[in-house]
Amino acid sequence: MVPLSGAARPTIPAPTPAVLGKVTATTLEDAYAANRANAEQASRMADAHGDRARAATDRAIAAPSRHFLTFDGRGAGRTAEVLGDLAHADRVAVLVPGSDTSLDTYARFRATATHLWTELNRQTAKSTAPGTAPRTAVVAWLGYETPATVSFTVATSGRAEQAAPQLRDFIRRLRGIAGEKAQLSLLCHSYGSVVCGRAAAGLDVDDIALVGSPGTGADTAAGLRTRARVWAARGLDDWVGEVPHVKADLFGTTVGFGTDPVSPSFGARVFAAGDGGHSDYFAPGSVSLTNLARIVLGATSEVTRA
Structure with missing residues (x-):
């Protein structure tokens, strides 16, 4: 089922972001504290504005945990x-x-990250001896203005082109915190895969997984110009499979994103995603979540292929 986006809402007042400077492993806790304080201020401003839902979201973000x-x-x-x-x-x-992700729907996105984090912990506890498990972290990156699911914008690359430099910069800063030895994976859902496709060239990551992807704008995985392993999957009940994977010029604007990432001609490593729908890739216990965690952990030989 394709979700319908809500109508435009009035601007909600909030403070400018905290000024952090360069964040390193040793200053990470200071950055967390500064952002919690900023979110607490945002909550008070939203509450004074009469937007209790946004105030509650900001207040939850400001929690010490x-x-x-x-x-x-x-x-x-x-x-x-x-x-x-x-x-x-x-x-x-x-x-x-992907689309329709914002602070107003953030709880849904965070649940996705939490499910992956739980699965990573489950797999490492199951497959390694105590004290030898790899240490893992998950980052839920909402670093761009996502398009509405039902809109002309979602069929064009404009938002992805705006987001790509932000994602590249974020990965560079993440490397400065986690270090060069950490293995980084990008897990890109729906329109997020268009963002990853635009950012991929030369990006310092080890794996890029595209799930529920309408396309990346590239004709092939090699066209992404990345050293990363490129993976792709689609659930059997995902409506994106019915979307034409073409690119066409419409009044001077390119509509569509080209080759289907799960097609043989694209050349990605296609893995099994089970019979789930467009919002089910990170569902607990799902085939797709199991395989995504294996990709993150580098257990590539255990990833079940479609």
């Missing part, structure tokens, strides 16, 4: 939340969301 590398409560919102010990992680997964 939450860890945000970035937080911007203005407009639709921009965030990057960390689950796990990023400063000491051996394996880091960065989730890039």
Whole structure:
């Protein structure tokens, strides 16, 4: 089922983001604290504005147990939340969301990250001896203004082109925190795969997984110009499979994203995603989540192929 986006809402007042400077492993906790304080201020401003839903979201983000590398409560919102010990992680997964993701729907996106984090812990506990498990972290990156699912914008690359430099910069800064030895994976859902496709060239990541992808804008995986392993999957009940995978010029604007990433001609490593729908790739116990965790952990020989 294709979700319908809500009508435009009035601008909600929020403070400018906290000024953090260069964040390193040793200053990470200071960055978390600064963003919590900023979110608490945003909550008070939203509450005074009469938007109790946004105030509640901001207040939850400000909780002592939450860890945000970035937080911007203005407009639709921009965030990057960390689950796990990023400063000491051996394996880091960065989730890039698709359409209709904002602070107003953030709980849904965070649940996705939480499910992956739980599965990573399950697999490492099951397959390794105590004390030898790789240390993992998950980053839920909402670093761009996502398009509405039902809109002309979602069929064009404009938002992805705006987002790509932000994602590249974020990965560079993430490397400065996690270190060069950490293995980084990009897990890109739906329109997020268009963002990843635009950002991929030369990006310092080890794996890029495209799930529920309408296309990347590239004709082949090689066309992404990345050293990363490129993976792709689609659930049997995902409506994106019915979307024409073409690119066409419409009044001077390119519509569509080209080759289907799960097609043999694209050349990705296609893995099994089970019979789930467009929103089910990170569902607990699903085939797709199991395989995504294996990709993040580098257990590539255990990934079940479609």
